[in-house]
Amino acid sequence: MKNIIYRTLSSLSEKTELPLTDICREFAIHTTGRREVIIEGADNLKKYETNEIIIGVCGGYISVFGNGLEIKSFQKYSLCIRGDINRIEFGEGGQK
Amino acid sequence: MKKLLDFFFGTVTFEINSTDAEKALNILHGNMIYMKKMPKKDCEKFSFTVAKSNRRKAECLLDKSGIKVYSIRRRGLPFAVMKYKKRYGIFVGFAIFCFLLYLSQQIVWEIDFSGNENISDIEVERQLLEVGFGVGSYIPNVDFYTLSNEFIMSSDDFSFISVNMEGTKAHVELRERKKKDEKTEYAASNIVAKYGGIIESMTVYSGQTVIEKESVVKEGDLLVSGFVEKTSGFDIVRSQGSVYAYVTREFEVEIPFEKNVKKYTGKGQNNIDLIFFGRKFNLKKGIDGSFEAYDEYTDVERLVLFDRIKLPLVLSKTTAKEYEANKGILNENEAKKQAEKEMSRILADELFDSEILERKTTEEITEKSYKLKCSIYCISDIACEKEILLSQKTDNKN
Incomplete structure (x- = not known):
């Protein structure tokens, strides 16, 4: 249900060219090289391992793979991951 | 900066089971408790840090959700202060330190003089002390405008003074008074001979010369007249010039x-005063006036700590030495x-x-x-x- 709402709002945002970031809480990823990732719009933490971290976001989840991964801070809507990052994957739906 | 803020406000680190890590983080995050420093170690324990203000809430939430907390570490200034809560002496001492630090900034520690060429710094400092300003004076009590006026009125040596404070150092700018030539200026005058002799040379700027070179003059004789003849009448002027003559002068x-000689008996008395905050505090009063005849000396010394740090304290020692007036041959x-x-x-x-x-x-x-x-x-x-x-x-x- 949440996914359907998210897709509807995203397509509406594209067509109207209006930012709907606040309503649908779309996530944003900022990376600094391959050592730091800041994910804005993080809802919850699904998995936390040193080689894989899965974060739940609006409309899906984000998987971060690497070595020595560590969550530096988990604030209101942002989460900071540091370590040796190999790849970032996006997934739709609920839990993986 | 973050570390500094964490130190001042305090942080609490929780240690839980690694398997409960995700659950604990989600519960706390869902209740708006924000976490930092969450290293995931490949071992049984997982730790995370929250602000001191969220400690009780976090403990309560973890307890309710059945997550076992193995240890809690408290770090930061608030916890350090609480540890010494009953040691009042530390806080009193710290308060006294802060007070003394504040107070030390309100007094004059050093004075720097400029513009005095013929008068020594010590003499200027003495004159300033007489009007109530010196090392150790309490700065908020000093009215610099009144001080400048009083100094100029009381001093014969200076025509201008400006005192500027730079922190606890006073910069004193001075201008020495130009002393007028003591010679009286007359409206009209003659030049007469101070001594008798034979005229060797003359340089006359104004007036009429009445003698010639190699004239013999005696004391009081007119040399240059202030009455200058003109075609119609005469002018009365102030005679000016130099007249050099061969003279013989006698000195005896x-x-x-037989003369009076002071012979010091060896007995002496002392007064010691501490000058601080512009006031004199008597430490020792030894001079009681019991000597019939004595000489008095005053030594002023600035106190120095470890041979380097000049304190705003001045020690004034007045010594009275008794002497006997004897006839010496x-x-x-x-x-x-x-x-x-x-x-x-x-x-x-x-x-x-x-x-x-x-x-x-x-x-x-x-x-x-x-x-x-x-x-x-x-x-x-x-x-x-x-x-x-x-x-x-x-x-x-x-």
Whole structure:
């Protein structure tokens, strides 16, 4: 249900060219090289391992793979991951 | 910066089971408790840090959700202060330290002088102390405008003073008073001879010369007249100039063999005062006025810590040394030396602008004294200005 709402709002945002970031809480990823990732719009933490971290976001989840991964801070809507990052994957739906 | 803030506000680190890590983080995050420093170790324990203000809430939430907390570490200033809560001395000492630090910034620690060329810094400092400003003065109590005015009025040496504070250092800028020539200026005057002699040369700027070169004059003779003849009548002017003549001047110095000599008895008394905050605090009062005759000396010393740090404290030590006035007898050699010394001083004063051509010295020894006579044949300026007194003539009309 949440996914359907998210897709509807995203397509509406594209067509109207209006930012709907606040309503649908779309996530944003900022990376600094391959050592730091800041994910804005993080809802919850699904998995936390040193080689894989899965974060739940609006409309899906984000998987971060690497070595020595560590969550530096988990604030209101942002989460900071540091370590040796190999790849970032996006997934739709609920839990993986 | 973050570390500094964490230290000042305090943080709490929880240690839980690794398997409960995701659950605990989600619960806390869902209740708006934000976490940092969450290293995931490949072992049984997982730790995370929250702000001190969220400690109780976090503990409560973890307890309710059944997550076991293995240990809690408290870090930061608030916890350190609580540890020494009952040690009042530390807080009192810290408060006193802060107070002294604040107070030390309110007093003058050092004074720097500029603009005084002929007057020493010590003398200026003494004059400033007399008007109530010096090392140790309390800065908020000093009215710099009034201080400047009082200093100028009381000092004969300076015409301008400005005191600027740079923190606890005072910069004093001064201008020395230019002393006016003490010679009186007359409206009209003649030049007469100070001594008798033979005129060698003349340089006359104003007035009418009445003598010539190689004229013989005696003391009081007119050399340059203030009455200057014109085609119709005459002018009355102030005569100015120099008249050099060959003169013979006699000097005599007499030194009695018997003189009063101070003999110090060795007894002394001291007063010690501490000058701080512009006030004198008496530490020791030893001078009681019991000596019949004594000399008093005052030494002022600035206190220095470890030979480097100058404190805003001045120690003033006044010493009274008792002496007895005795009759001392000088022998001939001693009297002669004194006479020669005195004669040299007199000659230096009197003949500083004269050219000495010949000098004859004679000595005379009597029962009571030693006399040294000196006859100097020299070329000297004998011009002496004498005022012409002018009076108004009133017409009495019948």
